[in-house]
Amino acid sequence: MAENIRVLVAKPGLDGHDRGAKVVAAALRDAGMEVIYTGLRQTPEMIVEAAVQEDVDVVALSILSGAHMTIFPRVMELLRERGIHHMLLTGGGIIPKSDAEELAEIGVGKLFGPGTSTRDIIAYIHEEVGRRRVADEI
Amino acid sequence: MKLLDRFLAGDRTALSRVITLLENDRDRRSAILDVLYPRTGKARRIGITGPPGSGKSTLTDRLTARLLQRGRTVGIIAVDPTSPFTGGALLGDRLRMQGSWDDPRVFMRSQADRSHTGGLSEATPYAMTALDAFGKDVIIVETVGVGQSTLDVSDVSDTTVVLLTPESGDSIQAMKAGLMEIADVLVVNKSDREGADRFASELKMIVDMGRWEEGWKPPVLSASARDDTGIDGVYEHLDAHVDYLAGEGRLQARRLRQGRSAIEKALGELWRGRLTVLRDAEDAMDRLAERVACGELSPLAAAREMMEEMVD
Numbered sequence: 001m002a003e004n005i006r007v008l009v010a011k012p013g014l015d016g017h018d019r020g021a022k023v024v025a026a027a028l029r030d031a032g033m034e035v036i037y038t039g040l041r042q043t044p045e046m047i048v049e050a051a052v053q054e055d056v057d058v059v060a061l062s063i064l065s066g067a068h069m070t071i072f073p074r075v076m077e078l079l080r081e082r083g084i085h086h087m088l089l090t091g092g093g094i095i096p097k098s099d100a101e102e103l104a105e106i107g108v109g110k111l112f113g114p115g116t117s118t119r120d121i122i123a124y125i126h127e128e129v130g131r132r133r134v135a136d137e138i
Numbered sequence: 139m140k141l142l143d144r145f146l147a148g149d150r151t152a153l154s155r156v157i158t159l160l161e162n163d164r165d166r167r168s169a170i171l172d173v174l175y176p177r178t179g180k181a182r183r184i185g186i187t188g189p190p191g192s193g194k195s196t197l198t199d200r201l202t203a204r205l206l207q208r209g210r211t212v213g214i215i216a217v218d219p220t221s222p223f224t225g226g227a228l229l230g231d232r233l234r235m236q237g238s239w240d241d242p243r244v245f246m247r248s249q250a251d252r253s254h255t256g257g258l259s260e261a262t263p264y265a266m267t268a269l270d271a272f273g274k275d276v277i278i279v280e281t282v283g284v285g286q287s288t289l290d291v292s293d294v295s296d297t298t299v300v301l302l303t304p305e306s307g308d309s310i311q312a313m314k315a316g317l318m319e320i321a322d323v324l325v326v327n328k329s330d331r332e333g334a335d336r337f338a339s340e341l342k343m344i345v346d347m348g349r350w351e352e353g354w355k356p357p358v359l360s361a362s363a364r365d366d367t368g369i370d371g372v373y374e375h376l377d378a379h380v381d382y383l384a385g386e387g388r389l390q391a392r393r394l395r396q397g398r399s400a401i402e403k404a405l406g407e408l409w410r411g412r413l414t415v416l417r418d419a420e421d422a423m424d425r426l427a428e429r430v431a432c433g434e435l436s437p438l439a440a441a442r443e444m445m446e447e448m449v450d
Contacts (some may be wrong), residue, residue: 029226055154
């Protein structure tokens with residue numbers, strides 16, 4: 001099992017509902033992860049900059065505003081521009097299945113809807129991070 | 139290109155990776171530091187410490203803005219506590235440090251202390267080494283919210299700022315020993331709150347009674363980081379402290395003292411590392427723990443037995 005998993009939990013967009021993000025952040029912390037919580041109103045640029053500086057394994061976004069088809073692709077694009085391919089981009093919110101499928105095609109991970117057990121999220125992150133971590137040659 | 143080559147070419151992603159390896163990869167930590175360490179020593183290091191909620195992150199954000207205005211590059215390490223029960227941590231310092239997020243001259247990293255005592259993570263000095271070698275002009279280290287005896291920050295800073303709030307009043311007596319003694323600059327934050335003036339004058343009295351190095355008595359400054367008032371005064375006193383250190387080999391003396399303390403810590407780290415690679419260490423520990431628990435052997439004697447085994 002991968003150790004010291006680092007996760008960025010961010011809330012992009014303008015809606016102020018960060019309860020879900022906070023619940024997930026606390027659950028991941030209690031599962032032994034290091035969670036960087038950046039709070040509300042994050043732009044894709046801010047999210048990617050934070051992800052780079054914090055060298056996280058996972059970027060988890062909470063999007064309830066309906067802007068997921070803009071924000072996820074933009075964050076993905078910015079990560080690729082920085083040459084970052086190993087990070088898992090995942091998240092949650094009200095996201096229709098067809099949208100999630102479309103996002104999966106550009107490399108976005110599983111997206112979790114209302115009623116998801118935090119245990120499922122934790123298991124998913126463990127599995128993905130274990131698979132994605134890369135060994136650097138120094 | 140290999141990681142350290144990218145680092146030396148100024149790649150921020152590589153800087154971030156290097157910090158991660160220094161945190162996680164005990165086997166290669168030393169090899170990385172061998173490359174970085176000769177490139178350090180130029181950065182000015184500011185430590186910011188104080189009780190939880192005293193405004194350390196906000197002050198860091200405000201000082202960063204001023205450093206940028208004066209053309210400096212800034213590296214920030216902000217440490218938050220790890221849960222000793224789950225190993226997890228919630229690192230929230232970024233929340234209050236969003237004033238300069240899009241300035242490429244700033245690099246900010248959150249660190250969990252990973253249950254290291256002393257207010258910093260074991261890897262904090264290493265992350266500072268990375269920022270210094272990367273060429274940052276100023277490095278700001280923000281500790282976990284501290285009490286009386288978490289004083290590691292003074293081992294890694296040229297200037298230590300102790301941040302207090304009017305609510306810290308009752309604990310002043312306790313703070314005489316410890317936190318007060320490592321302060322080069324004292325800041326009473328949230329100075330708009332009731333009792334702030336009285337608290338600041340009490341603090342001044344304590345400073346007046348204390349014994350300080352010749353030529354530098356820690357100033358007691360009032361500020362409100364949230365409202366961005368009083369911060370220019372803090373900044374000026376930080377500069378004044380740099381000038382003070384520049385005189386009579388004081389900075390050199392401070393760094394020598396810190397070098398000794400860093401070696402001592404590294405020794406402890408090597409011993410602990412030795413313990414984890416020792417094949418039978420766990421078994422030996424279990425056996426000895428039984429004897430300690432039933433009163434047959436003192437912990438010190440048990441440790442000595444372990445140590446003899448480790449040397450072999």
